[in-house]
Amino acid sequence: MRTEKKQSKKWLKTIGIILALVVIGGGAYAFSIYQSLTSAVDTMHQPIDREKSKKRAEELTLTKKEPFSILMLGVDERSGDRGRSDTMIVLTVNPENNSVKMLSIPRDTRTEIIGHGTTDKMNHAYAFGGVEMSIDTVENFLDIPIDYYMQINMEGFKDIVDAVGGVTVNNDLDFTYEGVHFTKGPINLNGEKALKYSRMRYDDPRGDFGRQLRQRQIIQAVLVEGASLSTLTNYNDIFTALGKNVKTNMTFDEMVDIQKHYKDAAKNVEQMTITGSGTKINDIYYLIVSDTEQQRVQSELKTQLGL
Structure with a gap:
């Protein structure tokens, strides 16, 4: 049971990427969908x-x-408990090199x-001080500015995939x-099914690498479906799914500016990794x-941000 829960939390990573790239690389905003969009953003x-x-x-x-x-924060929200950000992803967007x-x-x-006076696991920052402390801690760790955040609820994944009419992937x-x-x-x-497809790891000879590959397949498939003209008929479902499951400090005008000036950057996404060594301190x-x-x-990251 614990393993399944841990795997489900890891899928928050995919939800976050999907949302960020949809905002960055989304298609044209027709006047007919203006009200649904602004309602979701509100x-x-x-x-x-x-x-x-x-x-x-x-x-x-x-x-x-x-x-x-x-900063993408994948959070498992529970009643009476802030929860922890079991997924933390930083996206840096550069329109000059697209x-x-x-x-x-x-x-x-x-x-x-930062702000708690302790040294601890990165994801504990959210439990101690919410979004603000998470941003401060990530900024300190990476030594770069964090301009926006997006907090995604786990259950949003299925709604978002279903809202674009499902996805097609080539399974290997x-x-x-x-x-x-x-x-x-x-x-x-x-x-x-997309959620389950992306959770499996232990029966894959590639381990976590194989799971990440399937997650990227889903992300790319959602982007393809979301950008297609046929999906515009589902705009109300899409915006409803986002509105129910996402929180962000981006305003409507900022989203429009990002779509207008940065959408080509979404065509070139590079995944970075950070490595380390596992150890136990006081049995943790x-x-x-x-x-x-x-x-x-x-x-x-500083080079990517032109700093």
Whole structure:
């Protein structure tokens, strides 16, 4: 039971990527869908009690096509409990080289929790201080500004896939997972099956790499469906799914500016990794990232942001 729950939380990573890339690379906003869009954005919009990033000397100006960053937080929300951000992904978007760099920060990464006065697992920042503390902690760890956040609820995944009419992927491994048989070759998946397709890891000889490959397949398939003209007929379902399951400090105008000035960047997404060594401290597992590895990642992200 614990393994299944852990795997389901990891799928939040895929939800976050899907949402961010849809916002960055979404198609034209026709006037006929204006009301549905603005209603969804109003529901999603949740400002945070935080001043401008101290990592930026000047305010970000999207109309000038300046590079920007987004922190994706995949959160398992429960009644009476803030939960933890079991998935943390940073996307850096650069319109000059038309690219998006996507970095997953392992949840067990040991780091200073900014504003809490402790050194702990990265994902504990959300439990201690919500979105604001998560942003401050990630900024400190990566030494870059975090301009926006998106918080995604796990249950949103199935709704989003179903809203675009399901997806088609080319499966390269015959396997069965949670009662569903996935055959080799092109297969059509609804939201529930897509979730299961992306969860399986232990029966894949490639391990986590194989699971990540299937997650990327789903992401790309959702983008294809979301960008197709036929999907415009489902705009109300799509916006409803996003409005129900996403919170962000982006405003409607900022989303429009991103779609207008940055959409080509979504065509070139590069995944970054950060490595470390696992160890136990006081019987608690942590991932220790070396100073050299941390500086390597920081340098690559700073270059991407033009800093």
